[in-house]
Structure formats: C-alpha cells, structure tokens
Amino acid sequence: MNLKGKTIGFGLTGSHCTFEEVMPEIQKLVDAGANVIPIITQTVQTTDTRFGKSEDWKNQLKDITGNELIATIVDAEPIGPKGLLDIMVIAPATGNTISKLANAITDSPVLMATKAQLRNLKPVVLAISTNDGLGLNGMNIGKLVATKNIFMVPYGQDSPQKKPNSLVARMELIKETCEAALEYKQLQPVIVEKFNY
Numbered sequence: 001m002n003l004k005g006k007t008i009g010f011g012l013t014g015s016h017c018t019f020e021e022v023m024p025e026i027q028k029l030v031d032a033g034a035n036v037i038p039i040i041t042q043t044v045q046t047t048d049t050r051f052g053k054s055e056d057w058k059n060q061l062k063d064i065t066g067n068e069l070i071a072t073i074v075d076a077e078p079i080g081p082k083g084l085l086d087i088m089v090i091a092p093a094t095g096n097t098i099s100k101l102a103n104a105i106t107d108s109p110v111l112m113a114t115k116a117q118l119r120n121l122k123p124v125v126l127a128i129s130t131n132d133g134l135g136l137n138g139m140n141i142g143k144l145v146a147t148k149n150i151f152m153v154p155y156g157q158d159s160p161q162k163k164p165n166s167l168v169a170r171m172e173l174i175k176e177t178c179e180a181a182l183e184y185k186q187l188q189p190v191i192v193e194k195f196n197y
Contacts (some may be wrong), residue, residue, distance in 0.1 A: 001047065001179050001180075001181075001182040001183050002032075002033075003029060003032040003033055003034040003175070003178065003182075004032065004033030004034070005033060005034075005035075005084050006033075006034045006035070006086040006087065006182065007034070007035045007037065007084060007087075008029055008034045008035070008036045008037065008085065008086065008088075008089060008178065009037050009039055009070075009079065009083050009084075009085040009087070009088040009089065009117065010026055010029070010036050010037065010038050010039065010065070010089050010091070011039045011040070011041075011088065011089060011090040011091070011093075011109075011110035011113060011114065012038065012039070012040050012041070012044050012057075012061065012090075012091070012092070012110070013040075013041045013043065013044065013090060013092060013093060013094045013096070013108075013110055014031060014041055014043030014044060014047065014050040014094055014096070015092035015093075015094045015129035015130075016047070016051040016052070017051050017129075018091075018092040018129045018168065018171065019052065019057055019092075019179065021171045022091050022092060022127075022171050022174075023060055023061075023064065024150045024175040025091065025092070025171050025172065025175065026038075026061070026064050026065065027064050027173060027182050028174070028175045029174070029178070030064060030065060030066075030197050032175065035067070036064070036065040036067065037065070037067050037070060037084070037085070038061040038062070038065050038067060038069050038070065039069070039070040039071075039076060039110050039113050039144070040061070040069055040070070040071050040109065040110070041097070041108045041109065041110050041111050044057065044058070044107060045058070045071050045166065053196045059148050070109050070113065070180065071109055072109055073106075073107075073109055073112045073179055074086060075109065076109040076110075076112035076113045076116070077112055077116070079112070079113045079116040079117065080115070080116030080117070080119045080120060081116075083120055083122075085113070085116075085117055085122065086122065086123075086182065087117075087123045087124070087125060087151070087178055087181060088113055088117040088122070088123070088124045088125070089124075089125045089126075089127070089173060089174065089178065090110055090114060090125070090126050091125075091126075091127035091128060091129075091153065091174055092128070092129035092163055092168075092169070092171075093126045093127055093128045093129065093130075093132055093167070093169075094129060095130030095132050095133070095137045095140075097110065097111065097133065097137055098126070098128060098140050098141060098144065099137055101114060101140075101144060102139075102140035102141075102143040102144050103140070110139070114158075117149075118147075118149060118150075121148075121149060122149065123149050123150075123151055123181040123182060124149060124150045124151070125150075125151050125152075125153060125174070125177050125180075125181050125185065126144060126150060126152055126153065126169075127152075127153035127155075127169035127171055127174055127177075128141065128152070128153075128167055128169050129154050129167075129168045129169065130166070130167055130168075131163055131165060131166045132165050132166075133155075133165060133166060133167025134157070134164065134165040134167060135165040135168075137139065139169065141167070143192070145190075150183070151177060151180065151181040151185075151186050151187070152169070152177070152186065152190055153169035153170060153171070153173050153174055153177045153187070153193040154169065154170050154173050154177070154187060154188075154189060154190050154191070155167050155168060155169040155170065155190070155191070155192065156170070156191060156192045156193050156194035157193075157194065158194050168194055169194075170192060170194055173187065
C-alpha cells in the first residue's frame with residue numbers, strides 16, 4: 001500500500017546503537033509522502049551515550065520529520081481518542097519495551113501511543129533490537145507475534161557467536177513492513193539472517 005498521505009507514529013526507544021541505522025528509514029517514510037510523528041521514551045529524551053548525544057538525535061528526528069516530538073505520556077494520550085495515526089512503528093523496540101508491551105504496561109509515551117493504536121484496531125509495527133530475544137524475552141516476542149494487529153519487521157540473530165540470544169530487525173525493511181501492515185498482512189519471511197560479524 002502507498003504511504004502517501006498516511007500518518008505514521010514513529011516510536012524510538014533506547015537501543016542507542018541502532019539509531020544510526022533507523023534514521024535513514026524514517027527519511028524513507030517521509031520521502032514516500034508519509035507524515036511521520038516522532039515519539040520518544042524518557043531514555044531517548046535524556047541519555048547521552050557513546051553512540052551520540054540525546055539532543056543531537058532529537059534534533060535529527062525533528063529535522064527529518066518536520067514535526068515536534070511527543071515526549072510525555074500526557075501528550076501521547078490523545079492519539080487514541082482522536083484516532084491520529086494510520087500506523088504505529090516502534091524502531092528500535094528494546095527488550096524492555098517488548099516486555100512491557102507484552103504485559104500491558106504503559107509507562108512511556110511510546111507505549112501509550114502503541115496502546116492507543118491497538119485500542120483503535122489499527123496496525124502496529126515492531127522492529128526489535130534486544131540482547132535477550134532468544135532468552136527471557138523470547139516468550140514476550142512470541143506473545144506479540146500472536147497478537148492481532150501487531151506486525152514484525154523481519155529479524156534475525158545479529159551476532160550468533162558472541163551474543164547467541166540477541167535478535168535485531170532488518171531496519172531497512174521498515175517501509176515494506178509498514179506497507180504490508182496497512183493491508184493487515186505480515187511481510188514474509190519473518191525470520192531472516194542478520195549477521196554483523
């Protein structure tokens with residue numbers, strides 16, 4: 001499905017090492033004609049890491065999308081009642097966010113926006129990035145895969161020798177996954193190779 005004219009909520013959570021990979025994918029959505037609303041967690045809002053300063057990432061999000069950030073639960077809450085989004089994306093979706101979403105915990109703007117989207121029976125796309133996807137978070141990923149209106153960006157082990165439990169989505173497939181999800185279809189195959197040796 002064409003993304004032109006669609007409103008996409010784009011949730012960014014604290015897998016800071018994947019931000020550089022995700023930003024060009026947000027640009028692709030904008031280039032396809034989508035109105036992208038950036039939504040960030042407290043971690044993204046306040047944490048500087050070796051992968052970059054939070055202020056720089058926030059400015060980059062605003063520059064790419066042309067929209068202000070949704071950075072509080074209060075600001076995210078109207079998304080549901082007003083039906084503001086056609087689709088909600090979380091990329092990267094950390095293990096922390098995955099576990100909370102799978103267990104109905106709503107303690108961040110990204111989770112509030114996602115809950116609102118599911119309330120409206122509209123599609124949610126998850127691009128996972130977690131070191132314990134084949135560990136404790138495996139059951140949470142399984143719950144989300146089986147949840148109606150949740151669609152996964154194809155993912156695989158990013159470092160099977162050094163981090164055998166780690167799973168990361170192929171971020172370059174976010175746009176294609178969104179296009180399929182808008183038709184309530186899962187992009188296939190879901191399990192793919194993603195080696196970063």
